Amino acid sequence: MATETAEGWDDHLRGLTVTTFASLLGLGAGVAAAALAAGPGDRLGLYLLGAAVLVQIPVYSVIGIDVDDFGAKEYLYVAFITFSLWFVSWGILLTAETSL
DSSP: OTTBOSSSBOHHHHHHHHHHHHHHHHHHHHHHHHHHSSSTTOTHHHHHHHHHHHTHHHHHHHHTOOGGGOOHHHHHHHHHHHHHHHHHHHHHHHHTTOOO
């Protein structure tokens, strides 16, 4: 495939995949927190965020991204992107007082 090199994924495709997956999991965790948590003080929303961050590394390994190359910067990036989308999506759903 043209997007893979002999060593693995192309750097651009790898970054795009990591960013997209972290964003989607953050958004999903925010929507799940709005659906399952009792309100902004419920810790279930925070647990969903933690699960969304922790589940990503094994998934990246399964799809062929070499996570052994990840340093502190990459792990912080994944956590920040996931947190940002979780925070914004859950905040919007709380503010709009929607029920899912």
